[in-house]
Each structure stands twice: as structure tokens, then as C-alpha cells.
Amino acid sequence: MATSVKMDDDTKSRLERLQxxxxxxxxxxxxxxxILARLVERAIESKADLIDSFREERVPLAEADRERFHDEMVSSGVTTTEDDIDDILYG
Structure with missing residues (x-):
């Protein structure tokens, strides 16, 4: 049994181009x-990515704010390994 799916003209056009x-x-x-069945099948395989794509950004930052944040980062001069992090987190 087929069911209709409503979509805007832009999405319909993109689907036709893909076809x-x-x-x-x-x-x-x-x-x-x-095509839609295959896309849904593949989306289920990477369901977490699909779900995340609908999340709102928690902290929307302008590009200038991001750059300022990264510009102010400094190196402590200490190299941290994965083992160091594991020791800190898990004891």
C-alpha cells in the first residue's frame, strides 16, 4: 500500500535530479x-547522525567569537597522552 508524502517544490526537484x-x-x-526507501534504510544505519541533524545548536557562536576563543588558547607545554586522560578519568 503506497502512501503520499508531501514535500516542497525544491525537495521534489532535487529528488527528480537524483533520480x-x-x-x-x-x-x-x-x-x-x-530512492526514498533506500535513503530511509541508510538513514536507519546511521540513525544517531540523522537525529543529531535535527538538534538545535546549544551555544550558537558567531565565527568571530569562535576565532577569538581559539586565538586565546595557549599551550601549557605539557604533553598529555590518552593514558594520562584515562588515569585522570578512571583512576
Whole structure:
């Protein structure tokens, strides 16, 4: 049983372009339904990335603020290894 999916014109156009590219690259005709099914299948494999893409940034910073933060970082002169971090965190 097929169900309709509403999408804006830009998304529909991008889906159509993807469909055309698949046909050009593979020589196979695929339906938009097949493309969407494959995209959902792959999204489930990397579900955490998909979910994270819907999160709001917690601390939105302007690029200038990010640069100022990094500019003010200084090296302590001490090299820290992964073992050092493990010892600090886990004892």
C-alpha cells in the first residue's frame, strides 16, 4: 500500500535530479519511491547522525567569537597522552 508524502517544490526537484543521475550513472530506471526507501534504510544505519541533524545548536557562536576563543588558547607545554586522560578519568 503506497502512501503520499508531501514535500516542497525544491525537495521534489532535487529528488527528480537524483533520480536522473542514478539513471545516467547506472543505466537503471528507479522510482522515487525506491530512492526514498533506500535513503530511509541508510538513514536507519546511521540513525544517531540523522537525529543529531535535527538538534538545535546549544551555544550558537558567531565565527568571530569562535576565532577569538581559539586565538586565546595557549599551550601549557605539557604533553598529555590518552593514558594520562584515562588515569585522570578512571583512576
Amino acid at each position: 536522473a543521475e542514478i539513471r545516467l550513472e547506472t543505466g537503471s530506471r528507479v522510482t522515487q519511491q525506491e
